[in-house]
Amino acid sequence: MTVASHAAQSFTGAILHTPDIPAGATQDRSGHVVAGDPALLIRAADVDDVRHAVRLAARERLSVVVRGAGTGLAGGAAAGAGALVLDVSGLNRIVELSADDELAVVEPGVAATTLDAAASEVGLRYAPDPASAAISTIGGNIATNAGGLRCVKYGVTSDAVLGLSVVLADGTLVHTGRRTAKGVAGLDLTSLFTGSEGTLGVIVSATVRLQPIPVRTVTIAAYFDEVETAAAASAAVLAARVRPAMLELLDAGSLREAQDLLRVRGRDAGAFVVAQTDGFGADAEAAAVRACFARFTSRVSVEEDPAAAEALLAVRRAALPALERHGRVLIEDIAVPRSRIARAVRRISAIARDHDSTIFTFGHAGDGNLHPIIVIPPDDDDAGARAQGAAAEIFATALELGGTITGEHGVGLLKRDWLARELGPDALRLQRTIRQAVDPGGLFNPGKVF
Amino acid sequence: MTVASHAAQSFTGAILHTPDIPAGATQDRSGHVVAGDPALLIRAADVDDVRHAVRLAARERLSVVVRGAGTGLAGGAAAGAGALVLDVSGLNRIVELSADDELAVVEPGVAATTLDAAASEVGLRYAPDPASAAISTIGGNIATNAGGLRCVKYGVTSDAVLGLSVVLADGTLVHTGRRTAKGVAGLDLTSLFTGSEGTLGVIVSATVRLQPIPVRTVTIAAYFDEVETAAAASAAVLAARVRPAMLELLDAGSLREAQDLLRVRGRDAGAFVVAQTDGFGADAEAAAVRACFARFTSRVSVEEDPAAAEALLAVRRAALPALERHGRVLIEDIAVPRSRIARAVRRISAIARDHDSTIFTFGHAGDGNLHPIIVIPPDDDDAGARAQGAAAEIFATALELGGTITGEHGVGLLKRDWLARELGPDALRLQRTIRQAVDPGGLFNPGKVF
Structure with missing residues (x-):
């Protein structure tokens, strides 16, 4: 590809063309596949690589699909035809760790557990603990506003993010937020980018709050x-x-x-x-x-x-691996007001019966975030379709009980249609307006979330 | 004014014309005055009034300056020529209070202490406690993302806001966020509106988190x-x-x-x-x-x-009233990384000497948010000018120490020029882009913040 060979000189990191892009680099853990092959995979080595990649994609009319460890559960990092896959897992330095100010500055490719381990040397920890903390990257945690077990007391990822550096669609590098515990100068763009699932820009650095162990x-x-x-x-x-x-x-x-x-x-x-x-x-x-x-x-x-x-x-942690022994699993992620947890679990049991599906439910009772796991046995050709029907009814139940279709995994590709149902047309239009303003060309992760 | 008399039929609340608008309704506690008289003051009685007022303003090319109790400290509610002042303090119902789900749904005119008192009847409280909690309204607390004393442990206002209902520039009513403790469906617009200082829309309802006493x-x-x-x-x-x-x-x-x-x-x-x-x-x-x-x-x-x-x-609470005995006060609001608190206080003392000003400093040592109070004695004609010089140097010091020009009071009119210095041109442009997207006509609070 002439584009790539010309552009390759600009990159410190690696650049791979279509036939050489591993299939694993086009999917996340949802297993969702987008039709076609991405045009390029760029393994960024530094922020300049990210900026070059974004500009290259804009110039060549490719979309930019950012990925870290690829552990997402909603298809957010799935990439197909016309995509430039931008792998930022190589930006993996802990740039600063300040015990006095209880904060760290990290690149997106750092795993939460790696940061946690570094912080523990000075008596601190990074509180957000998604189940994937050992294998996912903090950039992905921020992109999905990941939750975890400890967030019932210590908050979700967005509660830990003080500031971000983000490469925008025109290649500009902007800094949001601050290093201080408090601050209200201007609109809260840090929270806007946190949980934006790769649709607004590329997170290249984060200033995160640490807490005492x-x-x-x-x-x-x-x-x-x-x-x-x-x-x-x-x-x-x-x-x-x-x-x-x-x-x-x-x-x-x-x-x-x-x-x-x-x-x-x-x-x-x-x-x-x-x-x-x-x-x-x-x-x-x-x-x-x-x-x-x-x-x-x-x-x-x-x-x-x-x-x-x-x-x-260990019993709690074993639940998902135990279920994965029985086939492919759909990992759902609804949240309901806490007073409705029991009702939700009962309803899910009824949905399993109605759709002739096997569904197990565990989750975070402290904040009403439930993970119904629909098991699709390998020998049951029709189970996948029945599981989709059950999933749809689980989402509908979440909304009916005053809840949300996603507590901590994100919308990605898989829940896009349901987002419209949760938000309603006016709020969805406002979301799209903001997305359009920040990324007018729809460069970043088109077709995801909205 | 024909516009007003024609429009008055649409409103349940009161509508006042230029000569009848009290001066107090055009200022906040910063004392900042905007030139000229507002065209109208509408005291909204319900959400329909807010929608009608917004549409009326858009039609008549008036700006909308929202106000609650008028206790802001940055001039955010100051209104002058060409403004429709929209007083939402009459929307003051606690719509719902759920002990089981630890949340309340409130209208913007409710005082934080009123909510707190209602919550205390079921063993809960509303954690954010700005010093103004008894006299300010929760709508204003949300608009400025107010802090307080307890936020070192319990977070600022945005940490307590789960969802909002907002009237946009075209009169549309949108709902953001959720009732659940966690949720990541779409961009976090709740945080975007929280702290937006009246520049994006009119907050007409908020779902807020309560916590056990x-x-x-x-x-x-x-x-x-x-x-x-x-x-x-x-x-x-x-x-x-x-x-x-x-x-x-x-x-x-x-x-x-x-x-x-x-x-x-x-x-x-x-x-x-x-x-x-x-x-x-x-x-x-x-x-x-x-x-x-x-x-x-x-x-x-x-x-x-x-x-x-x-x-x-009481000693802490008496500090500001004690200083107000000596003249007009400029209440500053910087935040620095906690490790630099002592250095900031010393620098402020030096600034006081250099600018022949009287400055006292107190604040939140737990999160580095300091309030240098510059006293302007009534008998010193030149003291105001010297105080402005000192304030500028205090802002510069905050930025130099890695801090922010405002920890919890907001930018409003008073710190607008400094916002550009804190954010830099690229981040400021992004802020303006988002503002422009949400409020294309610049209807809401023009000239504030940006």
Whole structure:
């Protein structure tokens, strides 16, 4: 390709042409495939590479699909014909880490766990902990405004992002936000770019807030007969003015599968809840959590020992891998007002029956963010279609219960049609207006989100 | 005015013409005056009034200057010739308060303290606590993304806003955000409108997060010989992994003046710090705070009794009224990285000397947000000009130290020129592009912020 060979001289990083672009670089973990092959893959080595790539794409009428580790779950990084895939995972330096100001400046290719490890050397941590933290990059976490387990107490990714450096569609590098804990100078463009799923620009640097590692952490787990009592017990914890650092719920099926994968002696239960409390009040809060749980079940355990606590958490972490043993999975991501968690879980069970699908539900009881996992067995040709029907009804249920179609994974390609239903025509039009203003040519990730 | 008399039939609320508009409705607490008289003042009674007013203004080529209680400190609500002043303080219902989902839906004219009082009946509170909470409205708090004392632990206004209803320039009513704790469906327009200072639309409703009232609160105060040791002690608290719910600092002059106003026996000191800890770990955290302070001073007191604690806090609250006894005050609002607080306070003292001005500094040591107060004595004709010179140098110092020109009050009219200096031309252009996209005719608050 003449364009590429001419342009290649401008890049410090690697540039690959169509036949050499690995298939893996055109998809994310949703498995969604966009028709056709991307024209180019540029592995940026620095910010200048990003700016050159953006300008090249604009000149050659290619779209820009930014990717990091490719662990997205909504198809946001899927790329097809006419795309320039811009891989920024090579921008992976921790540029600065200030213990005094509790912040770090990082490039987008740094993994959250890598930052966390560096911060831990000075007693700090990066609070957002998406399940993918070890394998995803912070650029992708910011692009999707990723959540995690700890966000019930410590907030989601956007709560940790103080400022960004972004390459815009004309190749301009702009800086948003600040280094200070507070600041209100101008419109909050940091929050606008956070969660924009690659549709507004390329994030090339982020200033993120760090937080002290809690002085103490206690883990509490409980088995309940019914999902209703588990949800009621979770609500009781919050009503007791406890702020758990984690409050996770597994339904009966997820629990059974996770225990099976871990080969732990199966404890049959209608639902499983694992909570953590942390900080100076961890023990007092743990006692309050235990008391709340004990009102609804006799099967409660409190663990202060890290290894024993880890064993309890392992059950929650094993849920998804356990389900993936049974086939392809659709990982859904609705959020409902917390008071409606039990109703949502029940409704999902009914949807599974109605659509002859296998659905397991676990998620973040502390903030109402549920992950219904629809399993598509490999030997069932029609299961995929039935799963799509079930997914649609899950989204509709989320909206009906006053919730959202995506709590932390994003819209990407997969939920685009549902976004319109959630936002309504006027709000969607406003979203598009802003997108159009920032990226008039529709250079960045066209066809995603909107 | 024929326009008005014709239009008046459309409004449920009151409509006032030029000669009848009270001067107070054209200014905020900055005292800034915009030349000329507004054409109309509409006191909206409901959302339809707001929509009609916006459409009327667009039709008659008037600008729309929204106001609530008029307690802004940056001139954001100042209105002059060609303006339709839209007073939304009459939209003051608490529409919903859900204890289970820890949220409220409120109209913009509700005061934060009114919401707080209603929430307290179910054990909850609205965390943002700007100093003006009793007299300002939540609409204005959202428009300026107001901070407060508790935000060092509980976040600023934007952290509490889940969703908004906004009337746009064409009269469309759009809804942003959600009712759930988490959600990433589309661009984060809630954060875009929060802090937009009336330049993008009219906020007519907000869904805000509530939080449990902490089970316990402890107050710790200390007197230090030097502002450097006070700042070092504050830093030590944060390094000890304590998350104080409040960490306030007064310089020597502010302390002296506040004590004088309160007629408390003067304790001479170079600086005063008052902290609060709260929640299940309040006592343990208070002990840690005391230990940190004790490394730098022997004059530390810990109060668990609410009345005694209130007496300590009263000193902080008295600082501004005490200074207002001496003349007109310029209330500045810089924020610097926390590690630079002491340096900023020292620099401000030097600026006072250089500009022959009287400046007192107090502020939020926990997040680096400082309020240098420049006093302009009534009998000193030249003091105003000297104060402006000092203010400019304070802004320059904030930027030089890696900070911002406004931590929580906003840009409004007063800091417009400085916004360009803080953001730089490219980021400012992007801000204007977005403003232009959302409000193409420049209907809302023209001349403010940008």
